[in-house]
Amino acid sequence: MSPSASSEILVVGSLAYDSISTPAGKTDRTLGGSANYFSLAASLFSKVKVVGVVGDDYGAQDLELLTSRGVDVSGLQKKAGKTFHWAGSYDGNMNEAQTLATELNVFGDFNPELPPSYTSAEYVFLANIDPALQLRVLEQVKKPKFVGADTMNFWISSKKETLLKVLGKIDALLINEGEAEMLTGKTNAIAASDVLIEMGPKAVVVKRGEYGFVLRTKEGHFILPAFPISNVVDPTGAGDTFAGAFFGTLAKSGKALDLAALKEACVNGCLLASFTVEAFGVQKLKELTMDKVLARAEQFSRITRL
Amino acid sequence: MSPSASSEILVVGSLAYDSISTPAGKTDRTLGGSANYFSLAASLFSKVKVVGVVGDDYGAQDLELLTSRGVDVSGLQKKAGKTFHWAGSYDGNMNEAQTLATELNVFGDFNPELPPSYTSAEYVFLANIDPALQLRVLEQVKKPKFVGADTMNFWISSKKETLLKVLGKIDALLINEGEAEMLTGKTNAIAASDVLIEMGPKAVVVKRGEYGFVLRTKEGHFILPAFPISNVVDPTGAGDTFAGAFFGTLAKSGKALDLAALKEACVNGCLLASFTVEAFGVQKLKELTMDKVLARAEQFSRITRL
Numbered sequence: 235m236s237p238s239a240s241s242e243i244l245v246v247g248s249l250a251y252d253s254i255s256t257p258a259g260k261t262d263r264t265l266g267g268s269a270n271y272f273s274l275a276a277s278l279f280s281k282v283k284v285v286g287v288v289g290d291d292y293g294a295q296d297l298e299l300l301t302s303r304g305v306d307v308s309g310l311q312k313k314a315g316k317t318f319h320w321a322g323s324y325d326g327n328m329n330e331a332q333t334l335a336t337e338l339n340v341f342g343d344f345n346p347e348l349p350p351s352y353t354s355a356e357y358v359f360l361a362n363i364d365p366a367l368q369l370r371v372l373e374q375v376k377k378p379k380f381v382g383a384d385t386m387n388f389w390i391s392s393k394k395e396t397l398l399k400v401l402g403k404i405d406a407l408l409i410n411e412g413e414a415e416m417l418t419g420k421t422n423a424i425a426a427s428d429v430l431i432e433m434g435p436k437a438v439v440v441k442r443g444e445y446g447f448v449l450r451t452k453e454g455h456f457i458l459p460a461f462p463i464s465n466v467v468d469p470t471g472a473g474d475t476f477a478g479a480f481f482g483t484l485a486k487s488g489k490a491l492d493l494a495a496l497k498e499a500c501v502n503g504c505l506l507a508s509f510t511v512e513a514f515g516v517q518k519l520k521e522l523t524m525d526k527v528l529a530r531a532e533q534f535s536r537i538t539r540l
Numbered sequence: 541m542s543p544s545a546s547s548e549i550l551v552v553g554s555l556a557y558d559s560i561s562t563p564a565g566k567t568d569r570t571l572g573g574s575a576n577y578f579s580l581a582a583s584l585f586s587k588v589k590v591v592g593v594v595g596d597d598y599g600a601q602d603l604e605l606l607t608s609r610g611v612d613v614s615g616l617q618k619k620a621g622k623t624f625h626w627a628g629s630y631d632g633n634m635n636e637a638q639t640l641a642t643e644l645n646v647f648g649d650f651n652p653e654l655p656p657s658y659t660s661a662e663y664v665f666l667a668n669i670d671p672a673l674q675l676r677v678l679e680q681v682k683k684p685k686f687v688g689a690d691t692m693n694f695w696i697s698s699k700k701e702t703l704l705k706v707l708g709k710i711d712a713l714l715i716n717e718g719e720a721e722m723l724t725g726k727t728n729a730i731a732a733s734d735v736l737i738e739m740g741p742k743a744v745v746v747k748r749g750e751y752g753f754v755l756r757t758k759e760g761h762f763i764l765p766a767f768p769i770s771n772v773v774d775p776t777g778a779g780d781t782f783a784g785a786f787f788g789t790l791a792k793s794g795k796a797l798d799l800a801a802l803k804e805a806c807v808n809g810c811l812l813a814s815f816t817v818e819a820f821g822v823q824k825l826k827e828l829t830m831d832k833v834l835a836r837a838e839q840f841s842r843i844t845r846l
Contacts, residue, residue, distance in 0.1 A: 257727065326727055421563065421632055422750055425770040444728055445751040446765060455843050459752060459763040464731040497846050537761050538844065540803050 241379070241485045242354075245272045246285040246346050246371045247361025247474070249292070249310070253321040253335075254514060256328070258467040264515035265296050267318065268361035268384070271471035274519040275478025275506045277303040278527070280485035283352050285309040285371065289317035289340045299520065308349050313340040328469050328511075329443040330412070348374040357485045359477060360404070362386045365396040372403055380490035382406035384477060390417050401434040405491060408439045408477050423448045427455070436491050439480070439500060441473050449500050456497050461508035461534050468514045475510040475519065476503035505530050547685070547791045548660075551578045552591040552652050552677045553667025553780070555598070555616070559627040559641075560820060562634070564773040570821035571602050573624065574667035574690070577777035580825040581784025581812045583609040584833070586791035589658050591615040591677065595623035595646045605826065614655050619646040634775050634817075635749040636718070654680040663791045665783060666710070668692045671702040678709055686796035688712035690783060696723050707740040711797060714745045714783050729754045733761070742797050745786070745806060747779050755806050762803050767814035767840050774820045781816040781825065782809035811836050 250267035254260060269286045276282045283306040288297075290312065300307055318341035322331040346367055353376050360368040360383040368383055375381075381404045389397050390413060397417075401407060407430060409417070414426040423440040427450035430438040440448040444466070446459040479502040489495035505527055509518040556573035560566060575592045582588045589612040594603075596618065606613055624647035628637040652673055659682050666674040666689040674689055681687075687710045695703050696719060703723075707713060713736060715723070720732035729746040733756035736744040746754040750772070752765040785808040795801035811833055815824040 328727065420770075421634065422770070422772060424750075424768040428770050442751065444730075445748065448765075448768070455768050457765040457768060457843055459754075459765055462730040462754070462761050462763060464726075464728070464734050466728060494846070501846065535846075537763055540800070540807065 241356040241488055242281045242283060243276050243357040243359065243481050243485050244283045244285065244348075244352055244355035244375065245269055245276070245359045245361060245478075245481075246367070247272060247359075247363060248318050248341060249286045249288050250318040250320055250341075252470060252515065253319070254468055254470055255323040256468050257324070257326060258465070259514070261468075261514040263319070265299070266320065266471060266515055268471075268474040270300070270516055271474035271510065271519065272359060272361060272478035272481070273300055273305045274303065274516055274522075275475045276482035276485070277305050278506070278522065278524060279479070279482025279502075280357075282306065283309055283355060285346050285348060285352065287311040287313055287340050287344045289313060289315045292317050299516075306351075309347075309352050311344075311347075315340045317341075322470070324469065328466050331470065346371050356380065357481055358382070359481050360384070360400070361474060361477070362389075365389050365393050365400045368400050369396065369403070380405050380484060382408055382477065382481065384408050384473070385413065386410075387413055387416055398433070404435050406437040406439065407435040408441060408473070408480065410473060411440050411442045414438075414440045424455070437496055439503075441476060443469065443472070446504060447476070447500055449496060451491075451493060451496065453493055456500065458501065458504065458538055461504050461530060462537065463508050463511055466511045469511050471516065472507040472510050476507045479503045479506035501531070501534065502527070505534060547662040547794055548587045548589060549582050549663040549665065549787050549791050550589045550591065550654075550658055550661035550681065551575055551582070551665045551667060551784075551787075552673070553578060553665075553669060554624050554647060555592045555594050556624040556626055556647075558776060558821065559625070560774055560776055561629040562774050563630065563632060564771070565820070567774075567820040569625070571605070572626065572777060572821055574777075574780040576606070576822055577780035577816065577825065578665060578667060578784035578787070579606055579611045580609065580822055580828075581781045582788035582791070583611050584812070584828065584830060585785070585788025585808075586663075588612065589615055589661060591652050591654060591658065593617040593619055593646050593650045595619060595621045598623050605822075612657075615653075615658050617650075617653075621646045628776070630775065634772050637776065652677050662686065663787055664688070665787050666690070666706070667780060667783070668695075671695050671699050671706045674706050675702065675709070686711050686790060688714055688783065688787065690714050690779070691719065692716075693719055693722055704739070710741050712743040712745065713741040714747060714779070714786065716779060717746050717748045720744075720746045730761070743802055745809075747782060749775065749778070752810060753782070753806055755802060757797075757799060757802065759799055762806065764807065764810065764844055767810050767836060768843065769814050769817055772817045775817050776820075777822065778813040778816050782813045785809045785812035807837070807840065808833070811840060
């Protein structure tokens with residue numbers, strides 16, 4: 235199936251410039267943000283429409299990167315001021331970043347508004363933003379077939395009530411292991427997924443970084459390790475890449491809560507994330523082709539099968 | 541194949557009484573030690589001969605537990621004094637224990653001596669003891685077919701030279717993730733396994749606790765998550781249980797460095813370890829039957845396959 239024949243994905247999230255330091259080196263003001271990682275990954279599989287906000291410093295080439303992949307950017311707001319900037323550092327532990335600076339800038343009073351052409355999207359991903367904004371996006375979508383969301387520790391502590399409302403309205407929650415444990419009060423991903431599946435979503439994906447993922451549905455668990463990468467350069471965006479490939483795969487299949495489709499979506503999530511972490515920012519995703527993904531898929535199958 | 545028809549396994553390691561505290565509760569002076577966990581797991585598959593030392597406080601019922609499983613205890617020394625005692629605590633993080641007390645007692649001047657009937661064992665496991673003692677055991681074994689060893693941070697810092705000699709003489713290293721990283725200076729299990737495989741062993745198993753394992757051979761990686769357990773009560777002994785099931789499976793197959801046999805050995809390692817962590821000490825291993833293992837094997841296959 236060609237990407238254009240598949241169902242459309244709407245993503246709302248951040249577009250950012252990131253300054254990142256890891257044991258492998260550092261980079262300043264590289265293109266980042268959940269919506270960028272997500273869109274670059276998902277657009278390998280399906281058509282993507284992005285909602286977000288950028289400042290007047292946002293590079294034309296960064297916008298063209300998305301449009302060159304067929305991503306619809308008519309839902310991007312351009313505001314006077316600077317683009318969201320995040321600075322973080324990974325010290326030895328590649329599974330968790332230390333945030334050094336968060337400059338929200340134009341993202342601070344972001345109010346997502348969907349162009350009319352966006353409201354009929356069937357697949358909707360609410361990346362990690364204020365749960366109140368996640369709800370506002372959902373209100374504008376007519377009849378989504380499959381809605382997923384991510385969140386983070388900040389919203390779990392500051393807006394738990396609103397976040398629980400979001401959980402009641404989505405099909406899939408994609409969440410980091412530490413945050414899954416924080417939200418449920420459990421101390422491992424398995425126990426946390428068992429609680430989260432009772433909180434509304436019909437599918438829960440706990441992202442475990444270098445250890446892979448736990449998919450929990452009403453039918454049980456599906457668990458795999460990450461695709462093995464010995465030289466992790468920068469883990470930033472791995473989770474959003476996973477989500478992009480996950481949604482891209484589902485939208486391409488035309489299915490939603492089908493178990494086989496969800497499993498394949500998770501595997502593709504792992505595969506694409508394994509490329510993202512091999513270089514800073516979106517560098518690897520930029521050059522990624524389906525041939526490279528398929529080669530790694532074949533390897534992954536050998537690595538994880540008896 | 542009945543266990544008695546298979547090749548024999550020789551294990552050298554500790555027999556201990558452990559005092560353990562975890563978020564799930566605590567227990568005082570429960571039966572433990574690498575040789576006990578290993579022997580109880582391995583004896584479900586193959587015949588086991590154990591080498592170690594106990595004090596005069598060692599319970600007759602604890603010795604009978606091994607003999608009731610067909611374990612040969614003629615290589616156990618009984619010395620005047622107290623049995624090795626370890627006290628540890630897991631606080632929230634079930635992947636790493638805080639050691640509260642290590643009383644070596646009779647284990648302090650342990651000098652392993654093999655009865656003549658032990659010296660023809662084909663499968664040899666050198667559990668985590670002084671690498672000098674690991675070498676002394678190896679010198680006494682005539683013609684082993686497959687030798688494996690474990691180690692820990694204490695020996696990596698204090699006896700690295702001797703440990704490297706051990707690595708040059710074994711077929712398989714089974715090692716915790718943190719210790720694999722410490723020994724290699726790498727920051728993830730994949731990179732560490734890539735270095736360890738160049739240090740002598742023909743197979744390296746990096747044990748990742750709740751995240752499963754990485755098997756590295758010359759042919760590449762085989763990686764699976766742990767069998768999912770939502771209610772982990774006590775992770776003590778999970779690694780030695782893994783090693784026991786790993787060796788038991790290999791010895792039963794009669795194979796050694798065959799890739800398919802090594803993979804199956806790792807899967808059985810995961811399965812048996814998943815029982816060990818469900819209760820304190822060796823409680824679950826005591827009651828374990830092959831039927832329960834096979835039921836979980838079928839589940840594990842479903843959980844990890846597309």
